Structures are given as structure tokens and as C-alpha cells.
Amino acid sequence: MAKPYIYAWSTLGKKIFAALSGLVLVSFLISHLLGNLLLFHPDPQKYNEYSHTLISLGWILIAVELVLLSFFGLHILTGVWVTLNNRAARSVKYEVENYAGSPSRKTISSRTMIWSGLVLLVFVIVHLVNFKYGSIPQTEDGMHDFHGMVMRFFKNPLNVVGYVAAMSFIFWHMRHGFWSAFQSLGVNSPLYSKWLYRAGLVLAIALVAGYLAIPIYIFIFVSI
Amino acid sequence: MMAEQTMTIHLRIWRQPDPLVRGRLVDYTIDDVSPDMSFLEMLDVLNERLIAKGELPVEFDSDCREGICGSCGIVIDGIAHGPMKGVATCQVHMRSYNDGDTIVLEPWRADAFPMIRDLVVDRAALDRIIIASGFVSVDSGQAPDAHAVPIAKKHQDKAMDAAACIGCGACVAACPNASAALFTAAKITQLYYLPQGHPERGRRVRRMVEAMDIEGFGNCSNHGECEAVCPKMISIQSIAIMRREYVRSLTIDREERMASAT
């Protein structure tokens, strides 16, 4: 007998993990965006208080971060693995590729999940260097001045362009990713299948709009 | 009846004498294609001419030529079974094309479907998926009266929708990942909706998925291209059902799994 077959890592199993971890990441994206929307608040203290609350969670925050990190790792692992498997399943490519039309859900987005994912990976690393492990200024009252940092950061047009470009991939990834995660978990039925697919589109637009609005708004409207 | 007009059709056909030789697209032109011909009849005509010229005819599979046996299968201009919805290659008629069109013909491509020659590939992998429990274990003679178990019409209809699969493999051919998820899910779904399928449901889904993986089919990334080319328009809802059944068999069904392992 060859290697034992592990049900968890079957073609179905891998996708279930990709989907679960993907959904965890989606929920982070949503909550992270909600938090960051405080940047629109006229009072800079609000944002700093929010950040401070997070930091003051202490080990809880670290635990959450670790969980998040492991799901991120799991997601990357399954995502890359799935992609490599898929490539291997068709070693001779078609001369002509085409799109069969409705009800197909094949889109550029669905065909490039690995690339949008990798862009997001690079983005997150750069982002962490920028905002988390970079030098964080302090306010007069001794709090970290995340607000000021973000503001200054997005006054630099290069940063804005870079972030806008990278974060657009959230749309690419979520356009297919959201509904796909439900389908991967078997959570789908003719009753709401169409709505789920639409919800994916709406969520993708909402997320990307929210995230893009921040740097653009700061760059154009905020004066320091 | 109007006098028939004929068309000139340019074909670019994948020719590959055997699996070890690299194949390529070869150009052919047929100048008197009748719109009444079926796509495969056009290839018959091409072959007749090739034979007359002393060349080797284009090999392709076909049998019933009415869309039920699942033998035929050509990727036509990048779409498995061609541009029409809900039909197999043999049901494509030349009247859907115009004079002067160029059409590209390629075989099903998937590593789980080894090339045999030209447009013919070996789809035995699909049988091997069914061998792994794609059935109800009942011996001839064991069955109770057909009316012993009533089945709700809506369940029976859904079972029939899934059972309509002709095993052509177009889903694999069209799937960007060469996944056999739709084919496998169709059988699981049929037996999921019928009480007769229930006693073995856990074992069935586990074994069929395993068989599918061993054959080297890709993962399903939910592209849905399979549903769009499926001649029986089997829905990818069935893939969701397969996944539910899979999760169920690894969780709720654990006891059954233990029992069947021993």
C-alpha cells in the first residue's frame, strides 16, 4: 500500500480548510475595516482609544493574533497546495480556452485566486512593517498615536497608490472567495444559491470600497 | 423546401498518433458542408475524404449520436461539447455555424484521462470512481416489493436530475482544475435523495472521493464551468451535497465508519 489516505487532506478536505480559514480571514477583514472606519471620525482620539483598547487586551490580543496567524498559515498552505494539485491535474493545456457562459461562475477572479492571494500576502507583510512593527509615535498623553501615523502615511502619494493597488485585490479575491467558501462547506441550496453569489459580489465591493476610501479620503481631504 | 446551401468550414483538429508523440493542431477545409449535417457527420465526411487521399482519418469516439451514451466528447473552440447548452457533441448541428467559420477541435484534456489517439482519450477513471461504492449493495433477488418504500416525488425528481449524468467527462474537460467533482457528486446526490442509498452513504462518499483523488483529478474550486457544459445540466448544488455528505461521514457518521473499518 502506498501512503495512507488522509481524509482531511482529500480534495474535499483541503477545500473545507481553505474555506474555513478563508472565512476567518474575511471576518477579520470586516472587523478590521469597521475599526479603521474610526479614522473618519473628526476626533483623532477615538481611533487611538480604539487601538489602545485592543493593545490593552494584552495576552488575549496575542492569542487572537496567533489564531489569526495560524488560520492565515492554514489558508496559504491549502491555497497553494490546491493550486499545485490543480496544475498537475492537467499538464497539457488547451490551445484554445473559452468561457461556456451562464450558469458558469468562472471569472477572472476565480481563475486567479492564487495571484490575488499572493498579492494580499505581500501586502500584509508590508503593511505590518508599516503599521505594526514600524516605529509608532506617541501622543502628548503617552498613548500610541496610530491616528497620526496613518494620517502621515497616507499623505505620501506613493503609499496611497501602493495601498490602493494592493487592496483592490481584496475585490478580486472576495468576488469568488466569499460564495465559494460556502459552497466548499456544502452550505448551498437552490433556495439561496443566487443570493449567496450576489452577496459575495456585494461584500467584495463593500470591503474594497471601505478600504480604498480610507487612504483616498485621507490623501485628499485631511490636512495635517 | 428550399434548395440547400452548403458552407465552407475550416477545421483545426488536434492530431496525435499516440500518447508518446507530441500532438498538434492540423488545418483542414471542407467546402460542401450541409447545414443539416451533425457535427460528427461532418467529421465522417472529412474522414471519408482523408481515406480516399490515403491519409489517416481523425479518430473520435461516438456511439448513440443522440446525446445519451456519453461516448462523444470534443472540446469545440475551447468549450467542451461546443457552444450549445445542454447538448453533447453529437447533438451539435452544422446549422449553428456560418460559411467560412474556423473551428478548433481538441480532445478532453486531463491527466486522469490518458490520451489514446487524436480526439480519443481513456475515461476509465470515471468507472473506477463508481467501482468505489457508487452503487447500492443489493443482490439480485434480495429486493422487497417495489412499493415497500414510498419516495416523495420531489426527492425522486431530484434523484432523477442527478441520475441523468451520461458519464461523458465534459465536466472534467471543462473544469479549469480537471476536477471530477460534478460527475462524482451526481452519483452521490442521486443516492442521497433515495432511501435505498442511505445505509451506505458514509462509506460511499468517503470511498468515491478517495477514488477520485487517486485518479489524479483536481480539486473543485467552484468555477461552475462544469455545470455550464454538462449535457444534462447537472447543477453544482450536487457538489455542495457531496461535501455535506463528506463532512457528515467524518463527523456524525463516525460510528458507522468505525464499523465499516473493521
Place this chain on the structure above:
Amino acid sequence: MPLEPPREDLPAMTEKANAAMMTLDAKIPAGPIQEKWDRHRFGVKLVNPANKRRFKILVVGTGLAGASAAASLAELGYQVEAFFIHDSPRRAHSIAAQGGINAAKNYANDGDSIWRLFHDTVKGGDYRAREANVYRLAQVSNAIIDLCVAQGVPFARDYGGYLSNRSFGGAQVSRTFYARGQTGQQLLLGAYQALLRMVDAGRVKLFPRREMLDLVTVNGRARGIVCRNLFNGQLESYDGHAVLLCTGGYGNVFYLSTNAMNSNATAAWRCHRRGALFANPCFTQIHPTCIPVSGEHQSKLTLMSESLRNDGRVWVPKKGGDTRTANQIPEEERDYFLERRYPSFGNLVPRDVASRAAKMVCDEGRGVGASRQSVYLDFSESIGRLGVEVINERYGNLFDMYERITGENPYQTPMRIYPAVHYTMGGLWVDYNLMTTIPGLYALGEANFSDHGANRLGASALMQGLADGYFIIPFTIGDYLASGGLEAVTTSRDEFKAVEGEVRGRIDRLLSIKGSRDARQIHREVGHVMWDNVGMARNEKGLRRAISELARLREVFWNDLRVPGKADGLNKYLEFAGRVADYIELGELMARDALAREESCGGHFREEFATEEGEAMRRDDQFAHVAAWEWTGEGAEPRRHQEDLTFEDVKPSQRSYK
């Protein structure tokens, strides 16, 4: 029970050229018809369960008959090897059957019973079937439905959750079970899954893309087969204790038929040449509602459900050569010929009657369409009466299919239909045990001749194939195997080498002719000869013409054939050429059989034997028998044997549909 005389006896019999005919012992058990099968099952020898796995059975063909037989035998414990032309067992032609399968369940409470199904089948077969076989068929029919449901065949159901039935092919009771328009598919998938389950259990080995090209006999018994591996072109021999031929019908002799492209007569014909008698080859069924031929390029014909005749009216213009479109022809210039000739059954007369009537009006020059070889099937009256919705609901799929193939919209202009060859009632002669005249060689399904007489009722072929495979052969084969005398045989024996040599010689010969015509072209000509002379209506002159034309085509074939490519590797045109060679020989036998049968019955209509109104005239005094033909060698006249039929339980009467 004694075995058939061993094979060595046959040559001796050939010498007795003028001697009495071979006695064909059908081995029908004694006793009242209701008890024959039970008594027989009790009487036959049984193979000890522990010994079953010592017997290897070669099953050729995986249609309904083959797949069900292979599965059931493996379930009993026999070792089974299954051979088929296709890449998967599921592709067998049975997959294409649409309408349904009969059974005497009487779920509709409309007075059906085993006795009525038996009666209807014998009568429908125009009293040319063997009563005992037909009764047994009706008896096991119910168990088939039970088994199929247990396998997960999704037969249509009513809201209450119970199976729904319809009446089919002119039957007066609703006894047909169906799964949308895909009954054959669902039944075959059930049998296919049962078969694959036994592959899983390690009791069946599958041999895909293998074409059986000859039978190997050892000491007069069938002990093996020679196949061509269609992947790589190699010849392979296989040995076994018995061979089951489940290779389907031979309708493709006609070139155009509703049969699939790969349906063929080769396996049966090769066995015939090795000594199996061929029974009633002239009994072919022509189906009236097919989509007409559109041109020379036509490769096969498509059947449309007979149910269309429930709401469609069949007509042609009254005068010949009318070139107006259907809608331009006023009502009074239309001839609704079925309604006119058969006022009480109208458009619902049986298949053979409807087919012949259509041919007749086309022969009179009143056919419609470009080729003038079709008649209208008009729905305008029922659309007017019931509305488009109702018609769409009933026949939407068929209308779409028709439009896709013809490019004409049947909601606006009438459909055009024409009869086409659909089924062959003839086949290898078998006894009550389904054994041919070669001991150890069995024939099941459409490949045998036994149950449908001169005409098959709709939805009965599926029933017969599954009855043979699931419920008959598992019992009857034991009797043969348990009787002993089967020494160990391997493919290294001379008999195998000799047959393999012959097969190789034949293939080499096909490839070496290097003439100018491909097998398809010649087959097309064979088809024309058969259709024109041995088709729906036959007469002595035409049949003699067919025999000489076929002899000529045989010459053409063997002298001017061109087969492309080589013997090693996939070569469909080579496969095809071998089949055409056999069609020519079988076609000739069909013509001879039709010539010898000087009566009209069922699908066999001799113009000389018709009533004044042109209806079939059966001659029970002379022809109430099965004609079973013996191969006497290349170029020699085949010999006709008879198995007399007695009708004790169903009294023969003349069919009338006036």
C-alpha cells in the same frame, strides 16, 4: 438433463445433406405453463456454492443483458470476465432506450396480470414466439422492478410516493414503468452499478475496448473467445467454462437504423459460423416515428417517442408531387391515411402497420419533404384543442430535439417522420436455458431470438434483457456447469492458436486489399439494398435481387476495400470494416429467411401474402415454426431447420385494427 450433441456431430449432419432436419430440442419443461419454470428450477442441477468460484464465465457485452448477467453470476460466486467494445460498460446501446419497461405488477389496478402480459406478448409477436419462454418472462417481470428500485433506479412516481405507470405501444393496460425519457439509461446504470460492485468485490474483471472476433470451441463446447484489444490492436484469447453472448441486435445491417454506431452483428455472426444456428433473421422491427433522412451524409437515425402519435395526426397530400408547403395545403386536399384506413385505431395502430402505411403512400409518390420520403405528423389540431402549453408540457423535449436536428419548428409546421429499423427479433437460436446449439454458448438479450416472435411490443426488450440476465441465466447455467465434462482448458491449447490465426488472417486480408472504397461507402450500399428489398415490404423478386446484389457487394468488398492505417493501435475504420463483412453475409441470410417464409407476420410482410385490403396474411398451417439456419460454409447455401411452435394457452387469431 442431457447436453446438446457435441459439436463434432455437426459436420456429420452436414454430410446428410438431404437427410431430415436437425431436431431442435428447446428443452421446454413439462407441465402446465404456470409451473414450468418452477419445476425446471427444481429439476436442474445446482453448483455447490464452494465450487462456483472454480468456474469462469466469459460475458461478452455489457448492455442490460450482459451487465445484469455478469453481476448476478458474480453475486452467486462465479468468476466473471466481461468484455465490451466501449470504453465503459455504461455505453452499451441499451442506454438509448427511452420509453419504458413492462411488468405485470398491476399497480394501476386495471386488470393486468402475468397471464395478460404473457397473452399480449404472444399475440403481439403474431404467434411466432415460444409460449413457455414468454410465460416465464412475464413471471419474472415483477422481480425486475423490485430489484431496480432497490438499486436506486429513479422510476417516475406520483405525489403519494408510489410508482407511476403508463400505457405504451398500444397496450390496453398501464404496465409500463419509466424514468422520464431515459428508462434504458437508468436501468442500464442500475445494472452497471451492480456490475461494478462485483468488480469492487473482486469477482468480475472488466475488459474494455475489446471486440470479440471469434469463438473457440474445444471438443464441441464453447471454451473461449478471441478478442481484438482496440487500444493497441493486439489479439487476445480468453478461456472460460462458458461464454455468454449479450451483444445486442443486428439492425445496423441496414446501415441506417436507430441503433448506435457500434451496435453490430459480428460476435453473433462469428458464433453462427462456428455452429450456432441463427433463428428468424428476417424478423426486424421498423419503428414508425423517426426523424427522416436528410441526405447522403446521414449516419444514423433518431427515434422519437411513439407517444407523439397520441396527439399528432399523420397525413400526406392527396395528390402526388405536391410541392406546396404543409400549411398551404387545404384540409380537403389532405389524406389522413391512418384514420382513413383504420377508423377504430386511427393514428394509434401498431408499429408495423403504421410503418407500412407510410411506406405505401411514399411509394405512391405522395411523400413530403425534399426527399419525398416522409409523412407529416401534424399537431395543429391538438394545439388548437389543448393549447400550446399542454402540448409543450407533453412533448416539449421531443419538439426541441426535432427542431435541433431538422431546423424546423413543429409548433408552426407539421413534423416530418419516416419509419426506420429499430429492433431485431431474430437472433441466435436458444433453448429454454438460453443455450445456443453450441454447448456452453449462451445468448441473452436482443442477441437471442426467443421471446418476441415476429414483432416486439414496446417496452418489452428492456424487460427481456434484464429477465435473461438477472433471473434466468443464473439458474440455467448451473445445470450445464454441474453436469461435468468440462476439462481444464487454457489459451495455450492448439484450438486457441488456430482460431487466433484465422482471426489474424482475416484482419491482414482486410488491410491488404488496398482498393479504393472505404467500408462505410460499401455499407451504405448494403443498407440501400436491404432497405429497398428486405425492409418493410418484401416480395420474391426483390428478395432474389437482394441476394444477388449482396453477392456482388461481397465481391466489391473483398476486392476493392480500402482500410486506412494499421492493425496495431486504435483503428476504428478497421473495426468497422470487419463488421461490414459480416453484415453482408447476415444480410443475405435475412433475405433467404424472408424468401423462405411465405407468409406475412409481424414485422415480416410479404406482398404476395396479403389480404385484399393489403393487410398481413399469416399462414399458421405452414409457418407456425421458428426457422433456424445453419451455416454450411463459405459460399454454400445455408440450411434451414425448424422448431415447431405449439400454442396451447393462447389461441392464434388474426390481428385486426380496422
